[in-house]
Amino acid sequence: MYKLLKVKDVVRIPPKMFTMDPREAAKKVLREAYEGVYDRDEGVVLAVLDVEEIGQGVIVPGDGATYHEAVFDVLVWKPEMHEVLEGEVIDVAPYGAFIRIGPMDGLVHISQLMDDYVVFDEKNKQFVGKETKRILKLGDEVRARIIAISVKSRVIRENKIGLTMRQPGLGKREWIEKEKRKEGEA
Numbered sequence: 001m002y003k004l005l006k007v008k009d010v011v012r013i014p015p016k017m018f019t020m021d022p023r024e025a026a027k028k029v030l031r032e033a034y035e036g037v038y039d040r041d042e043g044v045v046l047a048v049l050d051v052e053e054i055g056q057g058v059i060v061p062g063d064g065a066t067y068h069e070a071v072f073d074v075l076v077w078k079p080e081m082h083e084v085l086e087g088e089v090i091d092v093a094p095y096g097a098f099i100r101i102g103p104m105d106g107l108v109h110i111s112q113l114m115d116d117y118v119v120f121d122e123k124n125k126q127f128v129g130k131e132t133k134r135i136l137k138l139g140d141e142v143r144a145r146i147i148a149i150s151v152k153s154r155v156i157r158e159n160k161i162g163l164t165m166r167q168p169g170l171g172k173r174e175w176i177e178k179e180k181r182k183e184g185e186a
Helices: 022-034 173-185
Strands: 002-013 043-054 066-077 084-093 096-101 104-109 118-121 126-129 135-137 141-150 160-164
Touching: 002 022, 002 043, 022 043, 022 066, 084 104, 084 135, 096 141, 096 160, 104 141, 141 173
Parallel strands: 104 160
Antiparallel strands: 002 066, 043 066, 084 096, 084 141, 096 104, 118 126, 126 135, 141 160
16 A cells, blocks of 8 residues: 655755755655665655755764754555555466565465466466466466565565465456456356
8 A cells, every 4th residue: 555654854964965955965865765665664665755844954073964853755655464456477486476566576376376276387487277278477467465464674675475366356357357257248
C-alpha cells in the first residue's frame, strides 16, 4: 500500500552545501539518507518529496556542519498481508517465480502457481500446468496475493514476500480473463 507521510527529523547540512538554498540542501541530504530504506513500521521509502519547514541551523562544537530541524514529506510503500497486487514475472527457478511488485520482488512458490500439477520446463524457462496446459514465463503480467512477509533488515533486498496465485481472480491475466468468460457463459 502506498502512503504519503509527514516526517520530522534533524538534518545535517555539511559546509560544502552552505551556498545552496537550505531547503534544497536538506532535500538532497534527506534523499541520500532515506530513499531506498525499509522501515519496519512504515515500509520502503520511495522518495523524499518536499521539505516543508527547515529550522534555524545549530552548530555543534567540533563539527563544521549545521543541524536543522526539518519537516518533510515522503512517499512510502508497505506490503500488507492479504493485499492483492499486480506485477511482472522477472525470474523463474525450479522452485518458483519471482514477481516484481512495486519496489520489491515477491516469490510465488511452485506449489502456489496454479491449481494443477506444475512442471518446470528448464529449457524454455517456464512453468506448465499438466492438466490445464497453462504456461507461466518471464515477462508475464500476473495478479497475486501476499501470504507471507519476512522483514529482517533495512535493506530492501534482504526482506522476503511470499505470494500465491491459487485463488479465484489471481494468476496470469489471460487465465483470469478466460475464467471470467467461462462464468459469463454459465
